[in-house]
Amino acid sequence: MATLLHRARLLDLVTGTLDDPCDILVREGRVASMRPTTGRPRDTDDVTVADLDGRTVIPGxxxxxxxxxxxxxASRRFEVSQTASPAEVLQTVHDHLERLPGDGQDIIIQGFGLRASRWRADPSAADLDAVCGPWPVAIVSADLHSTWCSTAALRKLGMNGKAGFLTEADSFAAQTRLARVPRRILNGWLDQCCRRAAACGVVGIRDMEFSSSVDVWTARRSAGGCPMRVEVSVYPDRLDEAVDRGLRTGRPATPGSLVTMGPLKIIVDGSMSTRSAWCHRPYPGAVGPDRTGVDSVAPDELVELMRRARAAGLTPAAHAIGDLAVGVVLDAFERSGAHGFLEHAQLVADADLRRFAQLGVTASVQPAHLIDDRETTDAIWTDRAARSFRFRDLLEAGARLILGSDAPVSPVDPWLAIRVAVERTGDDRPAWHPEQAITMSQALRASTHGIDAVRVGGPADLVALDANPFELHGDELASPVSALTMAGGRISHTRL
Ligand SMILES: [Zn+2]
Structure with a gap:
């Protein structure tokens, strides 16, 4: 079966100009031909026509x-962090339950972000039952030290007879159990997440989950779920297994599969907000051995891991947020001779900018973190904020840049990432360090997985948009803007 995309206008990702309408024939996951639109094609036994009506087409x-x-x-946890009183929490629960499909009673519905420290008395399970009835609902506090449960939730957690408001050890025990979700159900939730992402134009993700594997993803795909490409990473604890099985980066799980082996993910330091990102200079006011942050892997061990990965055909992807961690990772790429990815690169020293291109290291960055982190960066990295999220400097130094979300830290929404990369803000606040803004062309090309144009013979991974993104600004860039998304030749989202 083939699909003919009628009246597509290809967008030149460099100039932002649109080509004349063409008809794109997609067969067996690839672009088989592209011809100028002339007449009006009809469906045949072999070809289904999708009329794009002059919409803008870009690579997925x-x-x-x-x-x-x-x-x-995270997609199943509702936020209560904006609530002040138990009554407001109950209202939020009520509103959330009204939006849920009716079949969820076998799984505990979870809320997050309660702030109970100034409430006059602990609320009860009965208070929650009054709004949620038979639904099992548990709401975890922002500091994790308390969990408010309905009677049905207590029963499911095996905590019958406890008061509805759990604290300390009871709360921690409940949270451990709340994180255990049967795989069948988790896969269903993930499928819905993937479909929402497809509606934003997403055709692929790199999965950095600790417990993920090519086998788990292959099972999801063969059950018909999660319609997108996935590159699945492996962590050092399962490096031997990956090597033994001959899983090389870029190799599909089976010929033609959308599931592909991804990189070897190595975590080298912590995060900025916990002051554990590993830096050259101490955090302002910090003392003690961890005053410059922490390293999670010794430099020699990092080099050894990269050497083993390289020999086995696995591309390293190293998490480095602080400038010292970034430098150590670049050193390790240099010493091991491996090429690969540096994840986050949130703070980069001037001297390291050029080394990305010289060593064949791609900077994998998450622009939307800037929305949440800008104030903390100004407070914690007061003396170095200008060297963080320096996307423009990286590009000008010749580095290859790719964009992501680090979901669930920020949402899987490439348009939000693109907007923040281009405008240095994601809301009505003014741009933060606007001198580091990149162009729409640069942001788009950092979002299409190295594919800079839809071409004959290339993969049929593409998105049809209602508007030319070069003409959109601010909230107009908010998703979803995809009229049709296609991954590997299959339509994963359409509202045509
Ligand atoms: Zn991550």
Missing amino acids: LWDEHVHAEQWAL
Whole structure:
């Protein structure tokens, strides 16, 4: 079966100009031909016509850094962090339940972000039952030290007889159980996440989940779920297994599969907000051995891991947020001779900018972190904020840049990432360090997984948009803007 995309206008990702309408024939996952639109084609036994009506067509978008199972879990937690009183929490619960499909009673519905420290008394399970009835609902506090449960949730957690408001050890025990979701159900949630992402134009993700594997993803795909390409990473604890099985980066799970082996993911330091990102200079006011942050792997060990990965055909992807961690990772790429990815690159020293291109290291960045982190960066990295999220400097130094979300830290929404990369803000606040803004052309080309144009013979991964993104600004760039998304020749989203 083939698909003919009628009246497509290809967007030149460099100039932002649109070609004349053409008809794109897609067969067996590839672009088989592209011809100028002349007449009006009809469906045949072999070819289905999708009329794009002059919409803008670009290569499919990728999210290059996702934690897939965490993403699925987070999609089911509703936020109560904006609430002040138990009554407001109950209202939020009520509103959330009204939006849920009716079959969810076998799984505990989870909320997050409660702030109970100034409430006059602990609320009860009965208070929650009054709004949620038979639904099992548990709401975890922002500091994780308390969990408010309905009677049905207590029963499911095996905590019958406890008061509805669990604290300390009871709360931690409940949370451990809340994180255990049967795989069948988790896969269903992930499928819905993937379909929402497809509606934004996403055709692929790189999954950085600890527990993920090519086998798990292959099972999801063969059950008909999660319609997109996935590159599945492996962590050092399962490097031997990956090597033994001959899993090389870029190799599909089976010929033609959308599931592909991804990189060897190595975590080298912590994060900025916890002051554990590993830096050259101490955090302002910090003392003690961890005053410059922490390293999670010794430099020699990192080199050894990269050497083993390289010999086995696995591309390293190293998490480095602080400038010292970034430098150590670049050193390790140099010493091991491996090429690969540096994940986050949130703070980069001037001297390291050129080394990305010289060593064949791609900077994999998450622009939307800037929305949440800008104030903390100004506070914690007061003396170095200008060297963080320096996308323009990286590009000007010749580095290859790719964009992602680190979901669930920020949403899987390439348009949000693109907007923040281009405008240095994601809301009505003014641009933050606008001198580091990149162009729409650069942001788009950092979002299409190295595919800079839809071409004959190339993969049929593409998105049809209602508007030319070069003409969109601010909230107009908000998703979803995809009228049709196609991954590997199959339509994964359409509202034509
Ligand atoms: Zn991550």
